[in-house]
Amino acid sequence: MFKSARWRSEKKKKKIKIVFKLQFHATQVSELKAEGLTISLVPGDVGKPTGKTEKATVLDGDCRWESPVYETVKFVEDVKTGKLNQRIYHLILSTTGSTKSGVVGETSIDFADYIDATNTCNVSLHLHNSISKAMLHVSSLFLFLALMLVMT
Template identity: 45%
Template structure:
């Protein structure tokens, strides 16, 4: 009697958006001025996002701007479990190897149900000082900010278009845009304008 082969279960692709916020502690006191975090998918090895640079103070560094990562997770429809989705986080001052404080790995599939912010502490590899990267991960859904994320992205694009069209007499527009912090302040003002309630 021949056995009927079991049908292989097709895994489902689930599109998700994560918001990640970072800060580091125990950074060496000397040699590190301003740092940024690169977000690198393990399967491609190329950075998909970077934070702006933030200053190191008393061995700590905190980035105000989060990283948003849109990706697809593979899910087994029977077990509801996700395949791992590994990323490398690199904390650095520049592009050369000597300017890297350290790096850590994170599996975003572990946070596929994290509708509330989850905090995780990741020791940085290749760092003798014991530096730790603290990451707050949240899955964005229609209830936890996905629509706001989409609106913010569109408004930021509009904001930068408006900035480039403005005629600024005191400083050239290019100098303003070159300063990320100043540009972000301007975009925040544009966001407030667009998001302010309108009353009849």
């Protein structure tokens, strides 16, 4: 019996791994009356936090995190189109010291928008579902790039 040859369309994909250095600063948090705040990084496709800041104290309505968070983000680029997949992360701002319902608000950021940045990017984000008018300011710097060409 004769079977015809099946042609597979070869799709080449490039896997890219980038380490981002994230520095956080929250403003307009005086109305929260919280001792301290933390930020959790939750990838949209995972649903569980992959990174978290240390506790930072609120001083005069501002909250600065001294230590940066390093987050490794994996991208897939279609070689033909050059299009990158979205990598949306949810940033969840929470109060510390509270036993229940400590979430102040959350916002989202797509790291694919910052993959071509050559310098530090500063982004100001409004918090959604927030009990205050707090703003989250993120400084991101792309540190390390690893490429892998894969045929699938």
